[in-house]
Amino acid sequence: MKVNLQVWRQEGPEAAGAFKTYEVDKISEEMSFLEMLDILNEQLVNKGEEPIAFDHDCREGICGTCGVMINGQPHGPQLGTATCQLHMRKFDDGATLVVEPWRATGFPLVRDLIVDRSAFDRIIEGGGYISVDTGSAPDANLTPIPKMVADTAFDAAACIGCGACVAACPNGAANLFTAAKISHLNLLPQGQAERWSRTENMVEIMEEYFGSCTNHGECEKACPKSISIDFIAMMNSDYVKAKFKNRRLVAQS
C-alpha cells in the first residue's frame, strides 16, 4: 500500500519547523507505523537527506518511548494502542497522514518528532517510590492484598509514561499520568507510609510543568493502556486529604 505523509521537521529546539510532504510506496499492511517510518528513513538516507528523528525502543507497547500525533490523535486512531503497535492496515491505501510531535510546554521539542519528557521524571522523583529495607527478600504473599485492590493498582501501574495524556489534553495537563503513578502506590499497603507526602509533592511538581484538568476525558481515550480518569478523581480526593491530614495521627485513619 501507499501513504502520503506530512511530517513535522524541525532541526532543533530553536529552529523553525514546518510540515514536509513524503510519499511512501510499497509498504505492507502488516508493518507497524514505526516500520513504515523506518522504510521512509532508509529512502531518505539513500537520497542523502536527514532521516526523520523519532523516539522508539521496545516496539512492543511496553516502554512508552514512542509516540507521535497521527492525524490529530496521540498514537493514532486505534484506542489503547501505542504508535509502535499501530499497524498500517488501520489506514486506507493512499491515505494522507499528518504526523506531529507532542506539543506541551512541559515537553520541549528536541528534534523533528522527539520531545524531552524529563518533566515526568521530575514528577516521579517527587514520590513515585516506596521505602523498603534492603536485606533478605521477604516471603511472597506476606502482605495480604484483596484481589480487587491489586487489580486496580495494576490497572494504574500499566502506565508506560509515554505522555499521550498530555499530548491529548486540550489544557496540556498531566493529571492522568500523575494520577496513575500516585494511585498504583497509594492503593497498596506498601505505599501507605509515603502516601500523603507523595500525593502532595507529585501534584505540586506536576503543576509546575503542566496545565490543569478540566475533565474533558481526552487523555483516557488517547492512553495506550486505556487508564481510566477514575484515577484522577482518586488523586484529587487524596490531594485534599493530604492537605487536611494531621500527619501525627495518620496511622489511625
Next chain:
Amino acid sequence: MTATIEKKRAPFPIAFYRSAVGKKWVMALTGIGLILFVVAHMVGNWKIFFPDVDGIPEIDLYAEALRSLLFPLVPEHIVLWILRTGLIAIFLLHIHAAYSLTLMNRRARTERYEGPRTYVAANYASRTMRWSGTIFGFFVLFHLADLTWGAQPAAPATWEHGEVYANFIATFSRAPVTLFYVISMGLLGIHLYHGAWSMFQSLGLNHPRFNAWRKGFAVSLAVFVFVGNAIMPLAVLFGFVA
C-alpha cells in the same frame, strides 16, 4: 527518609487555593453553590404562574418576603444582604479560579498543534466552558440591570421597584429580550451539562456504584434548568401569562 519537601508555607486555605487541584475543588464547591441558587431562584419565580392573593400578584408578596426574611427578629434586609454577599463571593471565586486556571492552561501549551486535532471524548460543552461562562456572566449583568436595578435601557420604561409581576410582564413582552434570555438559558444548560458532571471528578467523588449516574444527573439538571427557566419569558411572550 520521607519525601517531605520543607517549603515556606502560606496559611492553609491560601496554600490550598494556590494549587490547581485546590482551585478545581473551589470551582466545584462554588459551582454547587451557584447551582443551588439557580434552582432556588427558578423555583421561586414559578410564582408568576400562581393566581393573585387579594389582588396582589403572589410573586410580589414572595419578593417582599425575601427582602424581609427573618424580620422583625433581625433588622429588615439583613438576611437578604448576607445571602447576597455570600452569593457574590461565591460567584467571584468561581470566576477567579476559572480565570487563573485558564491562564495556567494557556501557558502549558504555548506552541499549538499545527495540524488539525481530532477529539474523541471532549465535547462541545466541555470545550466551551470559558465562553459559555463568560457570556453568561454578561447575561447576569443585563438581568440585574433589567429586573433588579431597573436601569435603562435594559429595563422596560415602565419599571417600578417592588412591582415584580408588572416588570416581569413588561420586560418579556419585548421579543428580543425574551430571545436573549432563552439563548442565555441554553448557554447555562450547556455550561451545567459539563460542570455538573465535572464537579464529581474535581471533588474526587468517584465510586463504581454511582459513576454511571453522574452523566445522567448532569443531563437532567441541564434540561431541568433550561426548560424551567425558559418557559417563564416564553409564557409571557406568547401571552399565557399577562
